[in-house]
Each structure stands twice: as C-alpha cells, then as structure tokens.
Amino acid sequence: MSDTPTGLFIGQSDANAPETLLFNRANRHGVVAGATGTGKTVTLQIMAQGFSDAGVPVFCSDVKGDLSGICQPGTPNEKLTARAKSMGLTLTPRAAPTVFWDLYGQKGHPIRTTVSEIGPVLMARMLNLNEVQEGVLTVVFHVADKEGLLLLDLGDLRSLLVYVGENADRIGREVGNVAPASIASIQRALLQLEQEGGAAFFGEPALRLEDMIRVGLDGRGQVNVLDSTRLMNSPRLYAAFLLWLLSELFEQLPEVGDPDKPRLVFFFDEAHLLFNDAPKALLEKVEQVVRLIRSKGVGVYFVTQNPADIPDTVLAQLGNRVQHALRAYTPSDQKGLRAASQSFRVNPAFDTAEVIQALGVGEALVSLLDEKGAPTVVARTKIRPPDSRLGPATDAERAAVMAASPVRGVYDQAVNRESAEEILAARHAASDQAAAQAKAQADAAKAAEAQAKLDAKAAAAQAKEQAREQARVARAPAAPRRSTRETPIESLTKSVLRTAGSTLTRELLRGVLGGLKRR
Template sequence: MSKVEEFKSHIDLGYTFKGDSIILGTGMLDQEPVKHAQIKIPLKTLNRHGLIAGATGTGKTVTLQVLAEQLSLHGIPSVLMDLKGDLSGIAQPGTLNSHIERRSDLAGIEYTPMGLPVELMSISNEKGVKLKSTVSEFGPVLISQILELNDTQRGVIALVFRYCDTHHLPLLDLKDLKKVLQYIMNEGKEEITKEFGAVSPATVNTIMRKIIELEQQGAEEFFGELSFEVDDFVRTIDGKGVISIIRLTDIQNRPKLFSTFMLSLLSEVYETFPEQGDSDKPKLCLFIDEAHLVFSNASKDLIDRIESIVKLIRSKGVGVYFCTQTPTDVPEKVLGQLGLKIQHALRAFTAKDRAAIKKTAENYPISTFYNTSEVLTSMGIGEALVTALNEKGIPTPLAHTLLRSPITRMNILTPEEIESLVSKSYLVKKYNTAIDRKSAFEILDEKITKAEQAAAQQSTQASNTQRRSAGRPPKETSLIEDLTKNTMVRQIGRTIFRELTRGILGSVSGKKR
C-alpha cells in the first residue's frame, strides 16, 4: 500500500460516522490534497464547542462562514458575532469559478451557490434588530461581575435589587440603577438604614463611577426594553436554520460592552433553554469572532462565569465556538472543553513566536503523517489542521485539510441590500420600537417631589401660625411652663413630620418587573 493510500485509509477510518455530518474539505499529505479523503464533523458532537484559530489573513472568517452555512443547510440556527463586518454576504449566493470548482471536486462535493436566511442584529447603532436587556434580568450577581465590584460593593448592589423587588421598582436601564443609588444615600437614607442598615457613601460613589464607565462604552443603548427573547434565535425558514449576524463593527474599542453582551447572551440561553441531553444535532451554535476581546479585558470573576456556562451549556444543546488568533487567547479551562479545533497557519517571526507554535502543536493529537510544528507554519490560505470528536467522544485523527469554499458571497452586502434585508424583518418591527415605561427613575422622582411638596406645605402652615400668634398679646407663663410647652411642640412637630415622611417615602405601587 502506497503512502497516499495508507493516508486515505487512515482518514476514511477516522472520519466515517453513522449519523449525519458536515464535510469541511479534503485531507492533505505532503502539502498536496488527497482526492475524496473527506474531513467531516458529526452533527451529534457539535454541542461540544470548538476553536477556530490562526494568524491574520489565513482564512479564519471564511471557515466560520463555511461552518455557519453547513449548519443552516442541516436546519441548525446559529448566531455570529461579526466584529469586522465580513459576514453579511451570507445572505447572498457565492460566485462559481475555476478555483472553487477544483476545491469542490477534490473534496468530492457538489458546489451549488445560494443565499441563506439571515437576520441582521445590533447592540449599538448598526442597522438591524436591536438587542436589549433590562438591569433586572441581569440580576445583582451579573451586574456586580460586569462592574468588577468587591464584596462590600456587591452587598450594596444586592441591597438595591432587594429594595426594588420589595417596593415594586422596575430596574430597566442604567438610569434606574443610578437613581436608586442616589436615593438610598439622600432622600431614602433613613428608610434604608432602618430596613437594611447603614450604607457607606464612599461605596456608593465607587459603584456610580463604574456605572458611568460602562455607560461611556455605549451600554445605555443595550440596557432597556423590549428585552430580546433568545427563542427568536432558534428559527428555521424552508428547513434552513436562520443565521443571526450580530453586527459589532462599531464596538471593537469598547470591550467591556462586548463582554457584557456576551455574558448576558450566554446566561440567558443557559437559563432559558430546557435540558436536551444527547441528540442527533445541536439546537443552536454561537460563534464568537475576535474572542480575545471577551477574555483579555474581563475580570477573573467574569472569566469564571463564562467558564462555568461553557461547561454546562452543552446540555442545553448549544455549541459555542471561539474564533481568535492563537489558542492561548482562550483560558485553559475553556480550551479543555473544546471538542472541535480548526487551526489555520501561524507565523514564526521571533523566538517567542516559535515557542508559542511549539506549545500550540502540543495541543493536537500526535500524527504519524505530519510534523505538526512544521505544518503550522507552512499552510496556505484556506488550509487548516483539523481534529474533532467522533460519535463516541474520541478525538479524530489530526488532518491537514484543504477547506471547502463558501456557497455564499465572500464579501459584504451593499447598503441597499442591507436596507432591503432589514425592511423585511418582522423582528425589527417587534424590537425596534422605543419603550420607556414608568420605572424606578420616574417612581422615585415622584416620591421625592411629593415629599418636598409636603415639607414645603408644612413649613408654610407653621409660618402662618407663627404670624397669627405674633398679633396676640403674650400670655404670662412661668419659666417651667414655657420650657415644657416648647419641648412638647418640638417633639410633636418632629413626630408628625416623621410619620408624614414615612407615608410619602414608604411602599409605592408600580409595575412588577
């Protein structure tokens, strides 16, 4: 048996599955593609997460596009984080040429250009469905992790949420959260101290500064209503999974907003989707492009939270795929959870680069056909080292792969095409209507205004009484009677004012969140 035949037999044995699978491309040996040595991924294991890594310009985004296309064709919806604006072309068919024909023939597949169902979305000012979430839905734990608060500050946030729950104050946006913090340090200080104990002004001021920092990264556009329902990600049209492309080109310099959104999305999916267990294919796949933005600017608590969700979310039938330059951009605990690894070429310009490549090579199965370190630096554009999990959860053989070409456009949509796509979306009509219902900000404003009016009215009445008394002849009293009377008046006045204030600043009715 020749080396090529031995290699093909090796690939056929390692990449033959009982259930449905996605064809990624064809295997390569000694830098040459081997015809019909198909490299596949079983649908059954796509909820085991994955990594797409490689240097700039090696084809990572195109690989992400190919995966999303093949998932859609198998009726599996996906969510794509598009930070570079490269992925909107999935809505339009690709163009056939001789280069694509050759790749398709080598992989033993038929190339049929087509556009796929796409929903454009945004958490900022990009055109598309506006994704929002309320502060209440985040809850005190997530809010504290995003703001990177210490234990004392977390206690104050927990107090705020508890107070708002008890008094029916909806926390919808950051304006509401700031208003409650201001209230507990000023007008509501006595009420809060009686109910929960004293709160340090320094602690509240620190939290306020952190909220303002988050606002400066554009978070005020993300927090609010109408909250997005994650079930709207899980849609099919004509049997094809809808590809939801979240356009994030204008937030690359706002990593905290990006990580906030990612954590919100992962948490909501995990908490909303029912347990699915093992199934023939995943319910949803999430692709996080430029994943280093999530991890490099996140606190340890935030990273721990993401790690926990990644470990648990696969039981909901959800696969998470990270796209970044080097595997070291992803924390080791997350990296250890990834079943599919697609490694594009790396560049060795320095001793540090060579050491990193050697370390990267150790993350892949040993192969008798390749020197992994050498292949990592010699692959061309559209080539990658691939290893997945078979249906029994065992890693497949490492394969140098010539990846298939996308069937959709490898370019962006024109402004006119984007406008047309957005205008046809029923989700845009559902979520893009501005809603600013009565919430904590307005309710507390009303309470404070009523308290000020009551205090002003009492002051006016006291002043009128004093003027009327001034016109009467003074009654002679003893020194003891004067002291007793004045003391009683002051005490009664304080009691009346305190009871009146309690009535105004006490429990209020409002919409439950």
C-alpha cells in the same frame, strides 16, 4: 461531496479524506483559531451556513463586517471552483436566511435587555468595578428586588444608586455598609458606559430568545449576525453581552441531553475579550455555562487568534478544533504556538508545531470528535469554499434583508414603562410636596404665633399706658374752691351801683310823669 445528513463537511485532508463535523457531537463545543488574515472568518461562514442548511439556528458576531456576505449568494471564481472540484464538491451559490442585529440599532435590529436580567455580576464586568464596588452594586440590586423597583434601563439604576446613597444608614444596618465613595465610583462608571453607547443596550422591548431560535418553512435555520464593528470599541460591553446571551440560553432552554443535532450553535468571535482581566467569579461562570449548556442542545464555538487566549478550564471543554496558521515572532508567540500544537492529538506524519506555521490561507489543522466522542488525529486540511458571498454585503443589500426580516418592527421602537426611575421620582415629588405643605403650615403657625405675640405685646403696652394715665390722673392736685364772701370793695361797688340805679330810675319816672301832667 456535500454535507451529509449526519455531519457538516469542513474540508479535505491531505490524506484525501473528508473532515466532517458530526451534528450529534456539535454540542460538545469547539474553537476556531488562527492569526489575522488566515481564513478564520471564512471557516466561521462555512460552518454557520452548514448548520443552517441542516436546520440549526446560528448566532455569530461580525467583528469586521465580512460575515454579512452570508446573506447573499456567492459568485465563485475559477480558483474557488477548482478547489471545490478537487474535493468532489459542487458549489451551489445561495444565501443563508439571515437576520441582522445591532446593539445600537444602526446596521441591524436593536438588541435590548433589562438591567435586572443582566444582574450585578455582568454589570460589574461592564462597569469594570472592583470587589468592593461590586458588593455595593449587589446591595443595590437587592434593594430593588426587596422594594419592587424594576431596573429596566441605566436611568433606573442611576436613580436607585441615588436612593441607596440617601438611605445608606438604614440600608447599611440591614445588609452591610454602603460607602458614599463606592456609590460615586459606580455613578462615574455608568456615565462612561453611556458615553460608549451602552445605554442603547438596556431597555424594552427585551430580546426574546425564540426570535433567534427560528427554523424557516424550507427547513433551514436562521443565521443571526450581530454587527460588532462599533461594539468592538467597547470590549467589556461586547464580552458581557455575549456571556449574558449564553446565560439566558442556559437558563431558559430545557434539558435535551445529546440530540441528533444542536438546537442552536453560538459563535463567539474575538473570544479573548471575554477573558482579558476577567475576575475569578466571571471565569467560573463562563466555565459553568460552557460545561453545562451542551445538555441544553447548544454548541459554543470560540473564534480567537490563539487557543492560549482561552483559559485551560474552558479549553478543555472544546472538543472540535480548527487551527489556522499562527506566526511565532516573539517568545510569547512561541509559547502560544507550543500550547496550540500540544492541544491536538498527535499525527505521526508531521510535526504539528511546524505545520501550524507553514499553513497557507484557507488551510487549517483540523481535529473533530468521532462517533465515540474522542478527538480524531489532527489532519492538515484544505477548507471548502462557501456557497454564500465572500466579503461584506452592501448597505442596500443589508437594508433589503432587514426589510424582509421576520422581526421587522418588533424591536425597532423603544418602550419606556414605569420603573424605578419613575417610581422614585414620584416618591420624591410626593415627599417634596408633603415637605412644602408641612413647611407652609409651619410657616403659617409661626406667623400666627408671631402675630399673637405682637397682639399680646400691643395689648400689654396699651394696658400699661392706661394704668400709667390713671396713676398720673390720681396724682394731679385738686382745683382751688372759690369763696362766696364779698370783699369790702366789692360791697362798696355794688352799693354805689344800686344807689345810682335807683336815682336814675326815679329821675326818668319824674320826667315822664311831669310831661303827662302838662298835657
């Protein structure tokens, strides 16, 4: 027996009947549940490769690294060959056309999106914000839209938070109070997200969905494997990313109703991480996307340990169910076991709750939708062996697959174009320059004013000194005028001198003349 054109062969039931997932009912979603080590990953691998063979692209997360073996042909051992033979199945070892992705760009092509595309609700989920802080974050996104500021990476968001904080009074009058304490809390949460490696997820080039929804020339759908071994250390980032991807599919894909086969099948491993401590608004969004995305031709399959991990409103949307073994050691486990057994359509041949605990590795209780869309009676089923390798691919094999990838070189290098961070930095630089110029002009004006004051003071001092000098001169006494009258002594002296002069002159003349006569 092999995969039929109308369905995917899951395994053989105890009643020797094939359990087949109908392709035209695959967009009604499903769940694969079971305790660790019971075979969930193998079932996921079988389903992923079966959809790929039918021409349906697949996206799945690889939490432990085991799913990477889907890119290599299988090497069935005697046990697997015997199991296939018992089902009338001939194993044909072959690899699925695989593209590896990794948010951190280490074990696959980087996946990026912009902060704007994530939106405030999912970003608040990533940052683990409370309602008040989420409200402030919504204001930040509103300001970005209003002022035309692109939010591409976390640097843009951080710059805009600073901008909103600096203009809190003006923004608060328009859209509501923006508390500085909330801004500070969001900034600290951003720092924590960066330390967890979340910064690598935001930026450009952003993921284009058409690079995931590919069908090769051989008619097989592309299997997109997201390496989540490191991403699982940041469960909020992991859950928010996968929900964002679902939301993008919902928003971008056109309505197709119920197609003959899905356009894409989405496997959400460790699904309980999406719902742990999730706020009501986020749960409502998940429920809305899961309920409506089937009309876009997308099937969503949650992979988790217990169906009780999934809220009832979401679980009610999951028509195809594969339940591996559960262990009930605690009262909480027993409650989950009862919930899992009661979610199936009863089979009168056995007690569902007892069989769930007795299932071996590679066995499961299976209930799938029939042609009318009704769930079939639950059946104990042996899961078929996969055609691809059981176990992880080596680093060399992964590298070879990436080298031949159809998106090689498209996302490997990040691009940083002008966005909010650069625009706000330019504004600050221009503002600082204008402020510096204004300060320089003000300082020059102050210096001129001070110099003018000094000059005026000096001129006033000089005028005052001149006035003081003039006043001093005006007050000084006049010099005494000398008399022209001679005193008696002066007259006597002058008379004696005249008489003596006359006598001397006569004597000199006589002497001279007497001498001349004797000659």
